[in-house]
Amino acid sequence: MNISIVSSPSRDKSKIYYYLSWGRGAGQRKATGIFTFSKPKDQLQKNHNKEALAILEMKRSQMVLDRQSIASGYVPEYKLKSNFLDYYNEFVKANRRSTNRHLQNSMSAFKEFLGRDFISPGEINENLCERFRNYLLDNYNGETPSGYFTRFKKLIRAATKDGYFKNNPAEEIEAKTGKNKKIKEILSVEEYTKLMKAPCLNYEVKKAFIFSLYSGLRWAEVKKLQWESIKDDSITVVQSKTGNRLQIPLHPVLKEVIGERGSGLIFKLPTAEGANKVLSKWVKDCGIEKHITWHSARHSFSVLLQRNNVDVATVAGLLGHTTSKYVQQTYKRYIQNSAVEAIFTLPE
Structure with a gap:
């Protein structure tokens, strides 16, 4: 197909605009948006004209390639x-x-x-x-x-x-499931109680961690939690990981933890690293010999609810998961991990 460059002067004749044309019928002319100065006044305008014409020729060449590659399976490299x-x-x-x-x-x-x-x-x-x-x-x-x-x-x-590869370089490589390196520790009901009764070096950290234990919220969500998120008997948050809006019933313990209503942030917390250091010492001082991190609160919340026969779909909803698959898999890992302990609860 022959594609030619067609020019058209502006009304005041000061500029020349260019089109790409491949016929005289309707829709067979395309504006390029490129113009040159009819009578360049200085070197700057002369340079503009030179570069504009070079770009114009490149656009014409690209259109020729596009037209020639139709139905050929070839994708022009410039694309x-x-x-x-x-x-x-x-x-x-x-x-x-x-x-x-x-x-x-x-x-x-x-x-x-x-x-x-x-x-x-x-x-x-x-x-x-x-x-x-x-x-x-x-x-x-x-x-x-x-x-x-x-x-x-x-x-x-x-x-x-789309033409990036002649042959698919990943076609024969199988996706594989990874092995769980270590099951995250969770807190038992008794350990919940121990922590609530024990003193902590940073009271704000203590309150915020207990809040996570009873709501399943992540560190990032608790850290930026504001009083306006607490309405009546529920907490409304936008999840940090998914961006989904989540509404969680407010447990009576949490009402005691947060105390009287204020404004702005509910908790005044240090950095995540600092908070986990405080948490680690607090747990150790309680005599709990487990590696507990902030995320352990979310796992504890999930597993303890299921052990209390709360259905998986409800737990998944409280955690903000769109399906119950992950919740089921996580719970199975904890159940398998406590199998020996469970066996020895049987009467002798």
Whole structure:
């Protein structure tokens, strides 16, 4: 197809605008948005004209390539992202779903794996894909490595169709489930009581941790919790991890913990590292020989509710999970871990 450059002067004749034309029929002319000065007055305008005409010729060449590649399966190189991370980002935006964060998280993990902000499509080969799969297995537990790599493979499959790869470099690499390195510790009912009765070096940390034990909220959510989030007998928060709005009934213990209503932040807390140090000493002073972190509160909340026969769907809802799958898997790990203890509760 012959594509020609057509010019048209402005009304005052000071500028010339350009179009790409491939016929005289309707819709066979496209404005380029490029113009030159009819009579350049200085070197600046002369330079503008020179660069504008160069860009114009490049646009014409690109359109010729586009027209010639129709139905050929060939993708002109200029259409491909030079940084594959840009393509990854656009793919995530186009396929994002609020109920599934694995695609977004797979991109974050891939960036961590690379340790840089640029990678060309030519560097994406089978060896790199396999190393990324192994990186996920080394750094994540449970279903997470499989979930992230499955989304990565979906991305690579789409990129192959879009012309980035002649052959899919990840096609024969299997997504694998990781092994749980260590089951996080949880607190028993008796240990809940011990902590509430025992003194703590930082009273704000104590109040906030008890709040997490009775609400299942994460550190990031408790840290920024404001009085306006407490209404009547419930807590309304936007989850830090998912962005979902969550409403949790307010346990009577929490009403005592937070005391009289104020304004602004409910808790005045140190950094996460500082809070965990205070928590560690508080737990140790109580005689609890477990490695308890702030996230242990959320796990304890989940497991103790289920041990009290609260159905999995309700627990999942309280935690803000969209499905009960993760809650069930987590609970099974704790039940298996306490199997020996359970056996020895039987009468002799």
